[in-house]
Amino acid sequence: MSGGGAPIRSVVARDLRLALRQRSDILTIVLFFALTASLFPFALGPYPDLLQRVAPGVIWVTALLAVLLSLERLFLADYEDGSLELLALSPLPLEAIVLAKTFAHWLTTGLPLTAATPLIALLYDMPASGLAVLLAAMILGTPSLSLIGSIGAALALGARRGGVLIPLLVLPLYVPILIFGVAAVDAALSDLAARPHLLLLAALLAVALPTAAFAGAAALRQAVE
Amino acid sequence: MNRTATSSQQSGSLHRFANPARFLRLAQAVFPWSAGAMALCIAAGLYLGLFVAPPDYQQGESVRIMYVHVPAAWMALFVYANMALASASLLIWRHPLAGLIAKASAPVGTAFTFLALFTGSLWGKPMWGTWWVWDARLTSVLILFFIYLGHMALINAFENPERGQKAAAVLTLVGVVNLPIIKFSVDWWNTLHQPASVTRIGTPAIHSSMLWPLLLMALGFTFYYVTVLILRLRAEMLASRLRAMNRLAAEEG
Numbered sequence: 001m002s003g004g005g006a007p008i009r010s011v012v013a014r015d016l017r018l019a020l021r022q023r024s025d026i027l028t029i030v031l032f033f034a035l036t037a038s039l040f041p042f043a044l045g046p047y048p049d050l051l052q053r054v055a056p057g058v059i060w061v062t063a064l065l066a067v068l069l070s071l072e073r074l075f076l077a078d079y080e081d082g083s084l085e086l087l088a089l090s091p092l093p094l095e096a097i098v099l100a101k102t103f104a105h106w107l108t109t110g111l112p113l114t115a116a117t118p119l120i121a122l123l124y125d126m127p128a129s130g131l132a133v134l135l136a137a138m139i140l141g142t143p144s145l146s147l148i149g150s151i152g153a154a155l156a157l158g159a160r161r162g163g164v165l166i167p168l169l170v171l172p173l174y175v176p177i178l179i180f181g182v183a184a185v186d187a188a189l190s191d192l193a194a195r196p197h198l199l200l201l202a203a204l205l206a207v208a209l210p211t212a213a214f215a216g217a218a219a220l221r222q223a224v225e
Numbered sequence: 226m227n228r229t230a231t232s233s234q235q236s237g238s239l240h241r242f243a244n245p246a247r248f249l250r251l252a253q254a255v256f257p258w259s260a261g262a263m264a265l266c267i268a269a270g271l272y273l274g275l276f277v278a279p280p281d282y283q284q285g286e287s288v289r290i291m292y293v294h295v296p297a298a299w300m301a302l303f304v305y306a307n308m309a310l311a312s313a314s315l316l317i318w319r320h321p322l323a324g325l326i327a328k329a330s331a332p333v334g335t336a337f338t339f340l341a342l343f344t345g346s347l348w349g350k351p352m353w354g355t356w357w358v359w360d361a362r363l364t365s366v367l368i369l370f371f372i373y374l375g376h377m378a379l380i381n382a383f384e385n386p387e388r389g390q391k392a393a394a395v396l397t398l399v400g401v402v403n404l405p406i407i408k409f410s411v412d413w414w415n416t417l418h419q420p421a422s423v424t425r426i427g428t429p430a431i432h433s434s435m436l437w438p439l440l441l442m443a444l445g446f447t448f449y450y451v452t453v454l455i456l457r458l459r460a461e462m463l464a465s466r467l468r469a470m471n472r473l474a475a476e477e478g
Contacts, residue, residue, distance in 0.1 A: 151399055155392045159382035168378050169396060172371040172403075175364070207402070215395050218316065222391045 007092050008100045015104030018077075025073070026108050030116045033066040037120045048125055055124035056134060056185035060178050062120075063113050063138065067145045068170065070109045072163045074101065074153040075220065085224045098216035099209070102150040110142030126189075133188035133198070140201040141181045147205075147212035148173045154219035176204055245322055245462050252455045259451040266445030274438035290348040291435075296443040298341035301369060302404060304334030304450060308376075309401045312394030322458075324390035325465075327397060328380055329457035333450055335373040342366060353417060361410035362418035365403060372400040386465070 019026060040058045044050055078084040087097050117138055121131045152170035156162040184197035274292030281288035308327045315323040345363065346356045357363065376393050383389035411420040422431050431439070 151395070155379060155396055156382070158388070159379070159392070160384075161382065165378055165382055168371075169375045172368045172375065173399065175368055176406075211399060211402075215399050219392060219395050222388060222395075225388075 008096055011097055011100040012104045015101055016107060019108040026112055029066050029070050029109055030112050032069060033062050033113055033116055034120060036062040036065060038123060051124050052126065055121065055126050056182045059117060059120055060181045064145060064174055064178060066113055067109055067149060068167050071149040071153045071166050074105050074150055075157055079157045079223060088220065088224045094217035094220055095213040098150060098220065099213050102146050102212060106143050106146040110146055114138040114142060130185050130189045133194045134185045136198055137181045137184040137201055140198060140205055141177045144177050144205045144208040145174060147208040150212050151215045151219060154216045154223065157223035248322060249459060249462060252458065256455050259448045263445055263448035263452050266441050266448060270438045270441030270445050273441065278435050278438055284352060287348060287351050290344050292438050292442050294341060294344040294348060295439060296446045297337045297344065299443055300446045300450060301334060301338040301341050302407060304330050304337060305369065305404060308334065308397050312397040315390060315394045325458055325461045327394060328390055329454050329461055331373055331376050333453050338366065338370045338373055342370060358417055360417045361414040365407040365410050369403055369407060372403060
């Protein structure tokens with residue numbers, strides 16, 4: 001394991017290093033999340049009951065849009081400067097590279113978004129019980145967003161209008177995560193069991209992991225062919 | 226490096242015409258039969274459905290929307306399943322015809338999905354009192370519609386048509402997860418949409434006077450799919466032959 005793990009770790013470390021050098025990219029995404037989420041009180045009116053009711057949905061939808069914003073750069077820079085071809089030629093399986101790059105993507109989007117969530121939840125006056133479940137749901141759900149998104153990002157490489165294409169491909173597949181992510185919080189807020197919804201989110205993650213690895217690798221192979 | 230790759234594809238694309246040419250001959254022979262069967266089945270199905278079948282004791286005459294709605298919904302799923310099979314054989318065996326079949330099926334499937342949603346909406350207004358509800362069956366079919374649209378956008382987004390077909394094939398296979406969700410959504414969730422009454426184990430919960438027009442329409446829609454598929458495949462093959470000839474001409478000239 002230690003022999004096979006080191007190259008994977010270096011792929012993750014490389015992407016993290018690149019992301020941390022462009023720290024403003026991560027900040028932009030978190031800022032987008034916070035700004036978009038704070039638009040809703042202006043649109044719906046400052047009624048605490050209403051805002052509390054829509055908070056789980058608003059937070060999930062805005063987090064999902066923020067992840068979408070970041071998807072294009074997942075493979076594009078490597079594709080354009082040719083390092084993707086070198087990665088594809090390396091003895092590492094392409095599936096592992098997809099998972100490594102997606103993991104790095106989650107560390108630089110899903111994790112910061114989850115970290116910023118308590119602040120948004122505070123603005124919407126979400127009770128602590130709901131917030132705890134929301135955070136658990138985001139920890140389980142945002143990796144799936146990155147994984148499904150990596151398929152879309154890999155498929156759109158080299159396409160015309162790739163940036164517009166990715167949301168079109170990915171958003172329909174995001175719907176189950178949105179449904180169960182919001183349902184978990186709604187259940188917690190109305191004193192029902194949130195556990196089944198969290199388990200379903202975990203199941204979605206378990207399905208997304210191999211799907212993204214195989215589909216993403218197949219798409220990358222076509223892109224560098 | 227790219228240059229050599231395209232020129233080796235060219236020699237491949239010339240000798241792969243052997244197989245599509247045989248397919249075209251077969252399709253040419255099937256075409257009049259499928260077109261005729263389509264016209265017969267749809268005419269008989271519409272006549273039986275609109276004039277012979279009895280009105281429903283609760284829903285009255287509006288139940289006749291079923292004879293378009295249900296077969297269209299079946300076709301939406303059937304065409305997608307067919308596209309998924311074609312996509313798999315494109316990716317596994319690199320069968321060039323499979324990519325064209327998936328490409329030619331997508332607009333037909335989109336149209337059937339739209340028809341199912343549209344007629345469902347027309348049916349929902351008098352029955353449920355609303356054009357649309359965010360019910361599990363309706364929502365999952367709407368997602369199917371979006372996946373069809375994404376497929377068509379992706380397949381046309383590349384300069385190289387083969388790259389587009391392969392990318393769209395991966396998307397189609399990923400989207401297959403939606404099919405069981407659509408099928409079982411009425412059983413898994415407590416939905417407004419009614420559960421299946423024809424494809425049940427044992428006897429269908431529907432009288433034969435209503436079942437016949439339904440099956441005839443489904444058969445007619447299937448023949449429509451075959452007919453349109455042949456037309457579209459013929460056009461696609463001519464277009465790709467034209468592209469190959471243009472490339473050859475450009476290379477020689």
